[in-house]
Amino acid sequence: MIKHLSNLSHIRKRCGAAAFCLVLAFAVFVVGDLTACRKAPLESVPESSSQPSPPPADPIAHPDVLLDGMEGAALYDYAVEQGAVILCNGMATTSGSLPRAFFDGETDQLEVVNFTRFTSGGEEFMRAYSLRFCRTGGGDAIAYNDNELDGWQAEPTYGEEAELAALTLNEYGFLNYAQPFESEASGLRVIHPAELSLDYAVTQALYDEYLAPLYFTALNGAWSSPSELGSWIWIFEDIYHNENGRDPWQEFGENWLVDDMVETLSRYFDGVTAANIIADHRGDYDPAADTIFYEGGRGGLSPTYQVLASQQEGDVLAVLYEERDYLTGAPLPDSCRALRVRLLDDGSFRALSNLPAERPQPLALGGNALA
Structure with a gap:
């Protein structure tokens, strides 16, 4: 079965200047069944008609994510017309209602188009990667195909479909999928984190101000x-x-x-x-x-960090953050650290230390949340 995890709420705890101001960047969720069974009936999926259901019309929900040059490009117009999930360098600009509609059985097709724009060696590149997931066999299985595009001026051309062994949408807004021969699932963030956390603006501001310069x-x-x-x-x-x-x-x-x-x-x-x-x-x-x-040559994957909380005592600010799995968005065990910085009168800061810290835990929410 294909299932997703439902968001309940987000929790914030505010304390005095000398105590932790927990601006938890993660939401608390009821955990559903994450297993996607091949050729098993999909839960909550209506009888499939002879014509696939059209995806819901959905405007751009996060326009600040759009990259320069996207609007007006043929691929962008195609993605909007198809009701696709649109990613910009891996961040969703469309509403999370699009992937949720597919997993709730309201639509029979989910298309994802990831636009990328980057500079290397002084040269700018524009690339795109598209994926399409379709219900087949009366809704009993999911077919998948993908397409890489060099530039944004062409529509995707999909080849032969492959059947998936697993497809999930998790509580961190990541879509994970795997073919039968793959030992590890691939993953894409298809829901903007602002839709999963009431404190996203606060934690992102802390990240941009203190972590991003040192990343x-x-x-x-x-x-x-x-x-x-x-x-x-x-x-x-x-x-x-x-x-x-x-x-x-x-x-x-x-x-x-x-x-x-x-x-x-x-x-x-x-x-x-x-x-x-x-x-x-x-x-x-x-x-x-x-x-x-120096010729460079560092290599390797860049880690993904998420700010969890902050604490200020005098002119010293501690920003708690943790590393997240780049394929699922899940916290990595024992990865929480506190970056301590001294705040200066001119608005700048000096980094003092970066040491392991205890991860803040979400508070209980009614009788439904995880304590």
């Missing part, structure tokens, strides 16, 4: 003071990209001035010196030019 090297480990940090050139790369929206190579090439890095890093950390940066790349340091030769 992700400085957050990817525990440290009690900046003196314990290494990989300063990576941290500089992260900060530069956040501040400028492009990679340092576009401005500096492969020879980065140490003084520029010290100046940038010192906006977020106290005590950073040229010696700290050179120590990690001594063999690539040119003392005559005061530059480090």
Whole structure:
């Protein structure tokens, strides 16, 4: 059976300045059956007619997510006309009612179009990936096909359909699907987190202000003071990209001035010196030019973080956050940390530490929520 988890409510607890102001970014849900059985009758699905049910008309619910150049593109017009779930770099801009309608049996087809726009090596790319899920055999099974598009000016062309072994919509707004031969399900966020948390605006503002500038090297480990940090050139790369929206190579090439890095890093950390940066790349340091030769090559997946709560004592703010599974949105065990920063009068901050913390728990809601 294909099931989804129903959102009950979100909980906020406000305390004094010296206590945790729990702005929990996760909602509390009644947990339903997550199993999707192949060739089993779908629950709450009406008798299938000879013609598939049209998807509901649904406007763009989160226009701030739209990417430049999407509106007016042939693929965008197609997606709107088809009532597809529209993602922009993996974030939903359409209403969560679209995927819910499919899982509630109100529609026989769910289409998802993910628009991506990114810059690499100074060149801008526009790509798209579309997926289509259709009920077959009178609603007893789900057929799936997908299509990759180079650009946004063509409609998707789907090939042969494949049957899915599992299809779920979970409480974090992620659609997960797997074919019989796949050991791990694929996943896409198809519901905007603002629809799942009353505190989304608050927690997202905390993320944008304090986590985003340091994402992700400085957050990817525990440290009690900046003196314990290494990989300063990576941290500089992260900060530069956040501040400028492009990679340092576009401005500096492969020879980065140490003084520029010290100046940038010192906006977020106290005590950073040229010696700290050179120590990690001594063999690539040119003392005559005061530059480090750096070609990059970090690789790997970037983690996904979610702010949970904040606490302020005097001029020190602690932002609690955790890592989420990039395929399901579920919290990773023992991943909660507290980033402590000192707030400065000019509105900036200095990072003090990033240490493991106890994860805040949701409060009981009536008799239906998880305590």
